[in-house]
Amino acid sequence: MMNHIWSGRSKLWIILWPCSVLYGVITWLIKISFKCGWRKRWRAKCPVVVVGNLTVGGNGKTPVVIWLIQALQERGLRIGVVSRGYGGKAKRYPLLVTEDTSPSQAGDEPVMIAQRTQVPVAVAPNRYLAAKALLDAHDIDVIVTDDGLQHYALHRDIEIVVIDGVRRFGNGWLLPAGPMRERVSRLSNVDAIIVNGGHVNVNNIEIAMTIKPGLAINLLTGKPISLHKLPPIVAMAGIGYPPNFFNMIKKQGINPIAEIAFTDHYVYSKAELHSLTKQDQCLLMTEKDAVKCRNFAQPNWWYLLVDAHLHGSRVSTLLADIVELYTTTRDVRLRY
Template sequence: MSKIEQSWFKPFGLINLILLPFSALFWFISNLRKQLYKFNVLRAFTANTPIIVIGNISVGGNGKTPFVLWLYSHLTAKGLKVGIISRGYGAQAPSYPYLVTEKSTTVEAGDEPVLMFQRLQCPIAVGPNRQHSIELLEQKFELDVIISDDGMQHYKMPRTIECCIVDSQRQFGNGLLMPAGPLRETKQRLKEVDLVVENGGNSEHSYQLEPSAFISVYNGQKLENKCIKAHVVSAIGNPKRFEHSIQQQGITLLSTHHFRDHYAYKADDFSKFGDDYVLMTEKDAVKCRGFAKANWYYLPVNAKPTQSVVNELNILLKQKGILNGL
């Protein structure tokens, strides 16, 4: 994490003061763009399929992917056919829009789309142009709803339901817009979305991340003995939460190593660990399978929303016409 990013979650300081004029410019440009869409000077494209956007108002990992995984399962359990679109951050696909398959690599599709496909085996389209991704899914599949992983600020894209995910630990940092703070939009935006869900915490509208068994990156086998000492490696938005969950399971941390979010690992990044145990997130694991050792493990987590979140979402699904007769 850079010094600027570190300053977002500390008391207001000199770095934030220097960057304030740029935040004002960011607010002016982004707000002007939003108003142009609001008054139809700029027009959103149309889609034949309802779209549920799972996004946030701050940069960095807030826990969208676990909620997308849960939402997919929730919708399909009700008999809906569901597809997913994603920006595919850092991906270099041969062409766009790109349809993720079992042969897709994280280089082609990005780490989160590959993770989601391996979990769900569902239609997932990746690309910088969300309209093209939606059109590809609509052309190739009969879908009842499309989940957009991120895209709350992409006002060109229509949306039927908006869910904003908030990290309960980091919240909104210093509350300033980028680059003086971590926010893409002001907190006022939360009043406009359909559902605000906290990742962790004790809010009525929240979800907890429940870890399952450690799985070998090398061969997919479960880790039977948790009385181990291990190095922890992560390239996610909030690594401290992950490290805490590992310690809660009685594992001793030899060291912790933080890489920038979506970092593309190389085998050399792990050479310092020798034959010691290495633990990582599932998002990290999909990028390391090609050179993993037998004692490298990842920890899958599943989102468990409160009943209030489930109830509110079901109401929205009926009100918006996505579910009828629920």
């Protein structure tokens, strides 16, 4: 329903417009309170890179976070990640993610990032507390925040915005009449704009990105297999925009028997998912869904690995800027 309104195909946004005005006033007041110094920002002793969105959900932000971690590790940097931990509810914050941390505690995305990259991950509603916890527990060269573009309590050195190149900004209105967390004009103040698919503005600082599928991984055994060697597929996704996952599968020449969409951060049960497939079928899910299903996984459950691929000369420039920022920050610390 909301996607229909936000896409501009429905005039029902008019009813929600007064709420959008109120949302805009509140977010402006929060932003100006930090800008004017009425509220203080916490600055980490190392560079902080924010990877965030202007719109809600499903833009490909987490694959970009994983790509950035791996790219900076290849350049010899020690990376830590902070996150709000949506979908998780810990007894206390900040929470350092370990092998025993469940998605119900930390949220699905932080657990997935920790398992995929093996870097330290900390979770807290106040992200600067998560950053403090990371630096107290680990030697970190660069902190990457998964989301948090609008969390101004944590000082950031570089801001990266990820955009869905097909849906872009919908009807352009702020929440709840539209999908926007901030106005499009906010892009003029960020350091990089990464566009996932669709059209890329070559006259801007936009970086083209594609998300490519890899192997399917069995949830029980960890066995990898080509997507084309799987039995008939029932596809499911509980992410910000499930059609992106289903379309990716179909672009590989595979037509799922069924496409089942759940809400983002959905909490699954064994009985619910077990009923989705017949004996000669497999259930294929996203990696983010898989971290919530491993404890009750069935032999015919698989998840699809995906990787972000960024294109163009601006990619090297972005990475070089982060490395240079780290070097400068390190040299200043050593001097004093």
